[in-house]
Structure formats: structure tokens, C-alpha cells
Amino acid sequence: MKTAILIGAVAGPLLASAQLHALAKDAGLLYFGTAVSPSDSNDGAYYRLSNDIKNFGQYTPDNAQKWDATEPSRGRFTYGQADSIVNRAISNKMLMRCHTLVWYSQLPGWVSSGSWTKDTMTSVMQTHISNVMGHFKGKCYAWDVVNEALEDDGTYRNNPFLKALGDSYFALSFKFAAAADPSTKLYYNDYNLEYFPVKADGAVRIAKLVQAAGVPIHGMGLQAHMTIGRTPSRENLTWTLNKYVALGLDVAYTELDVRIKNLPSNATGIQMQAKEYADIVGSCLDVPRCVGITVWGFGDAHSWIPQTFPGAGEACLFDRNSKPKPAFSSVSALLASASGKRPPWNTAASTAVAAVTKPAAATPTAA
Numbered sequence: 001m002k003t004a005i006l007i008g009a010v011a012g013p014l015l016a017s018a019q020l021h022a023l024a025k026d027a028g029l030l031y032f033g034t035a036v037s038p039s040d041s042n043d044g045a046y047y048r049l050s051n052d053i054k055n056f057g058q059y060t061p062d063n064a065q066k067w068d069a070t071e072p073s074r075g076r077f078t079y080g081q082a083d084s085i086v087n088r089a090i091s092n093k094m095l096m097r098c099h100t101l102v103w104y105s106q107l108p109g110w111v112s113s114g115s116w117t118k119d120t121m122t123s124v125m126q127t128h129i130s131n132v133m134g135h136f137k138g139k140c141y142a143w144d145v146v147n148e149a150l151e152d153d154g155t156y157r158n159n160p161f162l163k164a165l166g167d168s169y170f171a172l173s174f175k176f177a178a179a180a181d182p183s184t185k186l187y188y189n190d191y192n193l194e195y196f197p198v199k200a201d202g203a204v205r206i207a208k209l210v211q212a213a214g215v216p217i218h219g220m221g222l223q224a225h226m227t228i229g230r231t232p233s234r235e236n237l238t239w240t241l242n243k244y245v246a247l248g249l250d251v252a253y254t255e256l257d258v259r260i261k262n263l264p265s266n267a268t269g270i271q272m273q274a275k276e277y278a279d280i281v282g283s284c285l286d287v288p289r290c291v292g293i294t295v296w297g298f299g300d301a302h303s304w305i306p307q308t309f310p311g312a313g314e315a316c317l318f319d320r321n322s323k324p325k326p327a328f329s330s331v332s333a334l335l336a337s338a339s340g341k342r343p344p345w346n347t348a349a350s351t352a353v354a355a356v357t358k359p360a361a362a363t364p365t366a367a
Ligand SMILES: *[C@@H]1O[C@H](CO)[C@@H](O)[C@H](O)[C@H]1NC(C)=O
Pocket: 231, 232, 233, 236
């Protein structure tokens, strides 16, 4: 760790040997992590980097724990892919952020096109959550309990859970999750919370609903799927993170990437990307309750962006050959410069605060 810091502080070109998780820990974060997939092993250089705890101290399975993967038909649970990732994390001594339980997408047809009453949907959710979380009990540092429940305008996204249960499905999901594994941190997770204040306020509303029901929620996950030229400033990002900290929550960036539109990229775009990655990481460093940063894959050859946003890409810290890009250097340099400025992440302290399940009488708003 110390070596990495010295290298980072001394010379730019050597930054490539600085390592993200080691630097992040020295800067007071709990982890720097990445999404992983069972197919990573098909790319030797990428796979080696992904298994190096000095670079990545935390995994999120990209698809393996989603509903369609874990309960493809009613009451039939399959964990093979997810187990392979969790076992990889355990043997590497890494943390797991587990992902995700109640989400409208990658939902098997039997759920999405079933016709549900309040009672039958409650039972379906409880069975799913208790089985999946029960299977991984004690192995997940955090769980994304509810994912992407908001439209960009801050209204609730229409989905089978909302349809059957109204907004009571938020507290119910967290209640079932808390019962299934009381030792894990329970998160709400969404995208564009960084961009749209009305959506960020929608996430505040969801957290308050859960808290008002006397049910634990410990964290807010900001996915941070960003686009160059549109990333808010470090100050604005910090302001947004503090909205959730004011509710007594931890915050984390959970799916970070910064895509370049209109490929091929040029030197200007690459430099903008390097700065914007650093602004995002910097905002986490600025907020003592920001626990860590997870990138949604770290190599351009493995990114989801080109398929989902045609014409955009090159969104990662490493290029197609798993060579570090300027964004990797800017993030490493920033983390190195923050070494020792925050105390090491104290999981016990954060648990104590998060155990407050009722909102304070006057919930402060971050101004
Ligand atoms: C930052 O916040 C200010 C004040 O709310 C706002 O006017 C500005 O547009 C924001 N900038 C970005 C890049 O989000």
C-alpha cells in the first residue's frame, strides 16, 4: 500500500502501477470495486486484473443475481453463476455488493406477466428475497434491495410491484430483506440521481417511506452511468450525495462508467473523461459517509455501453487491451493525493448511525 502511494505521488508515468483499491483504502474508503461476469475468464489479462485485490476490493455480479437468473420459474432457484462469482470474491478476500432483488427489468415472464393481488405479490416478493438472500447470507457486504424504481421526473416507475402494492412495496422489500440477512447493508440503487434533482428527490422520498415504516435502509446507491460533457461538477455531486447522508444513510457509487459519445474519441474527449472520472471519485472522498466506488466493468472490451448506446463507448478506466487510460491515472493520482486525509472506513460507526430507522423530527435538507 505504502509503495503504491509513493509511486503515485512521485511520477506521472509510474501511476499505472498504482492500484485502485489499495489507494482507495488509504484514502479512507472501504473499497474500490468492479462489476464482474463469469465470462471474464475468457480474457486472460482482464481476468488477472480483476482478481488482484490491490486493484479491486469488491465485486458486484453484473447479471448473475438478478431475478431471471436466480428464480427463472416460480419456486425454482438457481445459483450456479452467482456462486462462482461469490466464491471468487471469497477466495480473493474481497467484499461483495450483491445485486439485485426487486427490479422491473430482467424479471422472468412469470413475474412480469402474471396477474397479482396484493397478497400474492407480497408472497412472491417474500419468497424471492428470503431464498436469494438466505442463500448468500453472511457473504454480502451490501444488497441492492430495490433497483431503478423511479422515472427521470421523480415519479414511480410503473412495474408489477407498484401495480399490485402501490408505494408500500418499498418498505415491504426492505422488511423482507432485513429479516433474510440482518448483517448486510440494505440499499436503494438508481441511475441519473446525479443528473436530475427531481429524480434525486424521488429517491429521498423512497428512503423516507422505508424509514417511516420503521424498516432499516442503510444506503443510497448512485449508479453513475455518466456521459462526458454532462457530468455534474464535483461540488454538485457532493451536494447530491449529502441529500442522502442527511437521512442517516451511507452513499456509494455503484455502477460507474463515463461514456464517450460519437466515437471515435479524440484527445479532448479522453481528457474530459479523465477529469470527470476524478470529479466523481473526488465527490465520494468529500463525503465521509461515501463508502466506496464500483465501476461497471473496467475494460472497454467488456463494457455494456456499445450495445446499449450505439455510437457511444470507451467508457472504462482501461482500454480494450486492459491497458490503463488517462482516466485511470487521474483517479489513481487523486486517490493518492487523498491518502490519510480521512480515517479508515469504520463499518461499526456507520452501522450505529444507520440503525436509526425513524427519520429525525425535522429531516435536514442538504442546502
Ligand atoms: C450545479 O448546481 C447549480 C446550483 O444548483 C446549478 O445551477 C448547476 O446547473 C449545476 N451544474 C451541474 C453541472 O450540474
